[in-house]
Amino acid sequence: MRVLAAMSGGVDSAVAAARAAEAGHDVVGVHMALSKAPAATRVGSRGCCTVEDAADARRAAERIGIPFYVWDLSDDFHDLVVEDFLTEYSRGRTPNPCVRCNERIKFASLLERARILGFDAVATGHYARTGTAGPGGAPSLHRARNLPKDQSYVLAVMGPEAAAQALFPLGEFEDKQAVRDEARARGLGVSTKPDSYDICFIADGDTRGFLERRLGRAPGEVVDADGTVLGEHAGTHGFTVGQRKGLGLDRPAPDGRPRYVVDVDPASRRVVVGAAELLSRDVLVAGEVIAFEELVAGRAVSAQIRAHGEAVPGVIEEIPRGGADRGADEVADEEPAGLRVRLDAPVRGVAPGQTLVLYDGDRVLAAATLERAA
CATH class of the missing domain: 2.30.30.280 (Adenine nucleotide alpha hydrolases-like domains)
Incomplete structure (x- = not known):
């Protein structure tokens, strides 16, 4: 199978690429240059996709023995992630840029280019697992074995079609140290590289300052x-x-x-x-639903509203008409038909714009964008 390995320059994506190659796939590594400032450098452990990261990714690809390229996706990233971030905050909403990046860059722009070039799948260093546990053997997305590092929440917006063409070689690892140990054993120089945190395009971590500079x-x-x-x-x-x-x-x-x-x-x-x-709310209403399988009112689920938050048990009270959000031809003054979930216990800090992900055990059922809470 021809596999395009997304290599950020960190230890996770390097080990994922090495495992994909070791599995016998025809692997090509690619680093996505997302910054509009090519001279950007890392500040401590914040940020990612810097010049140093591109160099680290190249050295890892050479060690693995796979071809390597750098793709400039900075225009896509700026238009689809950064501008969305600014627009959402200007509307009083709270977006998750990592969700948008995974949806629109890593599993839209990147996957589209991979398909055009004849690749069968994209491999990344995300902590998640895929399978065919959906009804009728449909593609499914699951939590990683390493629950503290699980990234199924930010990946849920990829949907089942992209999940069918995604490889997550790190999904079975029990802890991060095991990944670093394998990187060291493979001679990958990034084995001790610190993880990146916070929002990659706000390298100093000052989100409020960034918003004020851009929005005034x-x-x-x-x-x-x-x-x-x-x-x-x-x-x-x-x-x-x-x-x-x-x-x-x-x-x-x-x-x-x-x-x-x-x-x-x-x-x-x-x-x-x-x-x-x-701040306490026990009813969540969301739109822009991306479902891995058909949602049914009355079904018990677990709902998560933050990447590293806990999933809270609840039940689906209402689903979008026709199983999806309504189109523009529907009556504008009607109450929007969205996904409505009642939680067994209230959660705090529910903000419009956040991502809601529903689970059945460790399996992702759907992702949606929160509109309001009650």
Whole structure:
């Protein structure tokens, strides 16, 4: 099988490429250059896809003995991931750029190019597993054996068609140290390279600063649940539901309890803050559903709203009409028919724009974008 191995320059993707080659596949390594600044360098362990990463990936490919190329996908990345990130925050929503990158770059742009060039599959260093556990042997996506590193949440938006052409050689590893040990045994110089964290295009980790530089200042009020003005802010894009730090308030709540962001309204330029209990929600409503199998109202599921959060048991109360989101020809003033899930226990900090992933055990059932909670 002809396999295109996505090589980020880290230890995970290097071992994944080596395993794919060892399995007898005809493997070609490719590094995706995503930065608009080709001179960009790594800051500590933050960020990825830098000049150093491309060089590390090339050396790993040489050690494995596979051809290697660098593909410039920076335009796609900027338009489909960075601009989406900015747009969502300007609308008072909380996007996950890693989800968008996996959906639109690694399993859309990259896979499309792989198909055009005659490759049968794409291999990556993600921690997840694929199979055919769906109804009728349909492609399925599962959690990795290494649960702390599991990335099925950010991969769920790939859908079953892409899952059928994806290889995740690290899915069976029990822990990260085993991956590093194998890299060292294979003579791969990235065996001790630190993991990258945070948002790759915000290498210094200052998300609020990045948003203010790109979106500008739009001053407004910070208010409590009753509408009492408590302070001012420089822009609603600097806040997300559930946030506690950086509220810019010069006095504590009357009862001395911490305040959290409970709502963000860009139209009125208001940020609403309140007590922790105002964040608890047990009903999730989502749209843009990507399902691995047919969803049925009344089905028990586990729901996860953050990449490293816990999955909470619940039940599907409503599914999109026809099993998918409605088209533009449907009546605009009707209540949107989305995916509605009632949780057995409330969760905190549910923000519009977050990704909702539903599981059956370790198997992904669907991914969707949260619209609201109740």
